[in-house]
Amino acid sequence: xxxxxxxxxxxxxxxxxxxxxxxxxxxxxxxxxxxxxxxxxxxxxxxxxxxxxxxxxxxxxxxxxxxxxxxxxxxxxxxxxxxxxxxxxxxxxxxxxxxxxxxxxxxxxxxxxxxxxxxxxxxxxxxxxxxxxxxxxxxxxxxxxxxxxxxxxxxxxxxxxxxxxxxxxxxxxxxxxxxxxxxxxxxxxxxxxxxxxxxxxxxxxxxxxxxxxxxxxxxxxxxxxxxxxxxxxxxxxxxxxxxxxxxxxxxxxxxxxxxxxxxxxxxxxxxxxxxxxxxxxxxxxxxxxxxxxxxxxxxxxxxxxxxxxxxxxxxxxxxxxxxxxxxxxxxxxxxxxxxxxxxxxxxxxxxxxxxxxxxxxxxxxxxxxxxxxxxxxxxxxxxxxxxxxxxxxxxxxxxxxxxxxxxxxxxxxxxxxxxxxxxxxxxxxxxxxxxxxxxxxxxxxxxxxxxxxxxxxxxxxxxxxxxxxxxxxxxxxxxxx
Numbered sequence: 001x002x003x004x005x006x007x008x009x010x011x012x013x014x015x016x017x018x019x020x021x022x023x024x025x026x027x028x029x030x031x032x033x034x035x036x037x038x039x040x041x042x043x044x045x046x047x048x049x050x051x052x053x054x055x056x057x058x059x060x061x062x063x064x065x066x067x068x069x070x071x072x073x074x075x076x077x078x079x080x081x082x083x084x085x086x087x088x089x090x091x092x093x094x095x096x097x098x099x100x101x102x103x104x105x106x107x108x109x110x111x112x113x114x115x116x117x118x119x120x121x122x123x124x125x126x127x128x129x130x131x132x133x134x135x136x137x138x139x140x141x142x143x144x145x146x147x148x149x150x151x152x153x154x155x156x157x158x159x160x161x162x163x164x165x166x167x168x169x170x171x172x173x174x175x176x177x178x179x180x181x182x183x184x185x186x187x188x189x190x191x192x193x194x195x196x197x198x199x200x201x202x203x204x205x206x207x208x209x210x211x212x213x214x215x216x217x218x219x220x221x222x223x224x225x226x227x228x229x230x231x232x233x234x235x236x237x238x239x240x241x242x243x244x245x246x247x248x249x250x251x252x253x254x255x256x257x258x259x260x261x262x263x264x265x266x267x268x269x270x271x272x273x274x275x276x277x278x279x280x281x282x283x284x285x286x287x288x289x290x291x292x293x294x295x296x297x298x299x300x301x302x303x304x305x306x307x308x309x310x311x312x313x314x315x316x317x318x319x320x321x322x323x324x325x326x327x328x329x330x331x332x333x334x335x336x337x338x339x340x341x342x343x344x345x346x347x348x349x350x351x352x353x354x355x356x357x358x359x360x361x362x363x364x365x366x367x368x369x370x371x372x373x374x375x376x377x378x379x380x381x382x383x384x385x386x387x388x389x390x391x392x393x394x395x396x397x398x399x400x401x402x403x404x405x406x407x408x409x410x411x412x413x414x415x416x417x418x419x420x421x422x423x424x425x426x427x428x429x430x431x432x433x434x435x436x437x438x439x440x441x442x443x444x445x446x447x448x449x450x451x452x453x454x455x456x457x458x459x460x461x462x463x464x465x466x467x468x469x470x471x472x473x474x475x476x477x478x479x480x481x
Contacts, residue, residue, distance in 0.1 A: 017058050017061060017062060021054060021055075021058045024054060025050055025054065028046055028049060028050040028054075029050065031046060032046050032047055032050065041097045041101035041102070042097055042101075044093060044097065045090060045093040045094045045097055048086070048089060048090050048093060049090055052086045052089075052090075053083070053086045053087060053090050056079065056082050056083045056086055057083055059079055059083075060076075060079045060080055060083045063075065063076050063079055064076060064080075077136050077137060080136050081132060081133070081136050081137075084128075084132040084135075084136065085128075085129065085132065088124075088125060088128040088129070088132070089125070092121050092124060092125065096117065096121070100117060177224060178193055178224045178226070178227075179193070179196075180193055180194065180195070180196065181193065181226070182224055182225070182226040182227070183224075183225040183226050183287070183288035183289070184201075184203060184222055184223065184224060184225065185222060185223040185225060186201075186203070186212055186216075186217055186220075186222030186223070189203050189205060189210045189212055190203075190205065190225075191203040191204045191205035191206060191210065192204045192288070192289065194209065199213065199214060200212060200213050200214055201214065201217060206292070225288045226287060226288060231264040231267050231284035231285065231286065232284070232285055232286070232287050232288050232290075232291060233282045233283065233284055233285075234282070234283040234284075234285050234290070234291035234292075234294045234295050234298075235280070235281070235282055235283075236280075236281045236283070236295055236298065236299065237278065237279070237280055237281075238253070238278075238279050238281060238299075238302065238313065238314075239277050239278050239279070239313075239314055239315065240277045240279065240306070240311055240312055240313055240314075240315075241277055241311070241312035241315055241317065242276065242277045243312070244277070244311045244312060246273045246279075248309075248311075249273075249279060249311060250271045250272075250273060250279065252302075252305055252306070252309060252311070253269070253271035253279060253281050253302070254268070254269045254270070254271050255305075256269075256298060256301050256302050256305055257269025257271075257281060257283045257298060259301070259361070259362055260283065260285075260294055260297060260298060260301075261360070262283075262285045262286070262290040262293060262294040262297070263283065263284065263285065263294075264284040264285055264286050265389075267284035268284075269281065269282065269283050269284070270282045277315075281298070283295070283298060297358075297360065300358050300359075301358045301360070301361050303358070304356050304357055304358045304361065305361075307319040307322075307356070308355050308356070321354040321355075321356055321424065322353075322354070324349075326354060327349065327352065327353065327354055327426070328345065328349070330354055330377045330424070330426050331345060331348050331349070331352070331426060332345075333377055333399075334375045334376075334377060334399075334400055334426060336400065337375060337400040337401075337402070338375070338436055338440075338443065339436070339440045339442060339443050347432075348428075348432065350432075351428075351429040351431075351432060352426055352427060352428050352429070352432070353426075353427050354377070354424060354425070354426060354427070355374070355424070355425050355427055356422065356423065356424050356425075357379075357419040357422075357423040357425075358419065358422065359419055359420070359421055359422060360418060360419060361418065361419045361423075362416060362417070362418055363381055363403060363417040363418065363419055363423065363425070364403055364404050364413060364416070364417040365413070365416055366385075366386055366412075366413050366414060366415055366416040367412050367413060368412060368413055369406065369407070369410060369411065369412055369413075370404035370406060370407035370413065370430075371407060371430055372404060372407065372427050372428065372429060372430060373402060373403070373404050373405070373407050373408070373427075373428045373430065373433045374402070374403040374404055374425040374426065374427050374428070375400070375401070375402050375403070375425060375426045375428065376397050376398060376399050376400060376401050376402075376403065376423065376424075376425055377399065377424045377425060377426055378399060378422075378423070378424045379399075379419065379420070379421045379422050379423035379424055380396055380397070380398050380419075380420040380421050380423065381396065381397040381398075381401075381403060381417050381418065381419055381420055381423055382395075382396055382397075382417070382418050382419075382420040383395040383396065383397065383415045383416075383417055383454065383458075384415060384416055384417075384418060385414070385415055385416075385458060385461055385462065385465075386416055387462075387465055391416065391418070392461055392465060394415070394457045394458055394460075394461040395415075395454055395457050395458075396420065397417065401450075402447060402450065403417050403425065404417075405447050405450060405451045405454075406451070407430050407433070408430075408433065408434070408437065408447060409451070414455070414458055415454070415458055
């Protein structure tokens with residue numbers, strides 16, 4: 001009996017399947033686990049090979065070669081059909097991994113939309129199944145292909161308008177002239193792309209989602225504001241009075257723009273004069289997403305700065321806080337800080353004036369020797385250290401606090417002072433403050449104590465920043481085991 005089994009050959013098939021299949025499954029399992037840990041896309045096809053192709057292939061080999069079941073038997077044909085279908089899926093999955101899974105950024109393989117790949121896979125699966133049924137079941141698939149071809153033509157003619165939009169969308173997806181997050185100016189619609197599908201592009205305009213059909217985009221020109229990569233220029237047109245000196249106005253426009261937090265790194269604002277009091281400003285920002293906020297902040301800061309300089313922005317040089325009564329009221333409010341007497345008010349009015357700053361404006365830069373002293377009347381200012389291109393806050397100045405004490409010691413400022421909210425200050429000439437200190441020793445002591453406190457707080461903040469840097473460097477130097 002055993003000799004007959006080996007003589008007929010099916011005994012060797014049984015031994016080969018009983019030993020080879022488990023060994024092959026174990027090897028594939030270890031290989032798949034290793035690829036999965038490395039996030040290798042090849043793990044997917046190998047998993048299909050282990051879980052589907054090999055078991056069904058072993059069953060087919062057992063039926064066809066070991067048991068030697070007749071080829072026209074129903075169960076043999078069913079198993080052969082399933083095995084052939086799994087082989088088709090394995091081949092397609094392997095080609096997908098080889099061609100598209102590891103495609104380089106910017107290559108034609110990376111630009112092909114997933115829908116194209118899925119459609120091609122569906123067509124190949126249908127063709128493979130047709131051939132499989134023809135080989136295994138002796139089916140006549142010629143009539144099926146003819147019916148499908150005629151039906152496709154009829155459906156295409158009936159749905160040509162709808163299909164045209166889908167085809168336009170697919171072509172748009174393939175070309176990829178923009179991506180999610182880019183800013184477009186298309187057919188009068190300006191905004192950020194939030195979704196792209198077969199039929200339309202969804203654009204967030206800031207006031208809602210505008211849906212633009214792909215057929216409209218593919219048949220017309222549009223502007224991708226996010227390309228090429230690099231700084232995007234936020235443009236503004238402003239107008240001053242013709243009596244304002246152009247070079248001084250241009251210097252102010254550039255100064256305000258260069259202080260914006262949205263300004264692109266390493267870039268500077270540019271301004272030009274076009275005559276009749278008209279000026280153009282170009283502010284380089286990281287992208288269109290920052291343009292709106294940058295322009296809003298720029299124009300608000302310019303309003304305050306123009307009035308501090310006495311320029312007539314939009315032809316209006318009036319300043320609500322320039323009235324003498326406002327200055328008298330402000331000096332009365334800070335009289336306790338400066339130890340003023342009733343007969344000092346007239347002298348303090350000479351050379352003093354009020355200034356206002358918008359939220360985020362720099363009141364006093366770091367590294368400069370102030371030539372004036374400011375006292376907070378209303379609002380709040382923030383003192384910060386400029387570290388690694390950013391600002392670290394360490395103190396605040398509120399009503400009655402003095403800004404720019406280093407003017408009295410003729411030292412450079414260590415910190416930058418920024419308006420934390422709408423800030424109003426009284427600006428005092430240095431000579432006036434020197435005279436107050438000479439006649440009021442208590443004021444000199446208080447200013448010295450305040451200056452020492454700020455130096456102490458700045459030093460503690462610097463030590464904290466250095467400690468954090470050291471901790472980060474230490475963590476970075478320790479490699480995980």
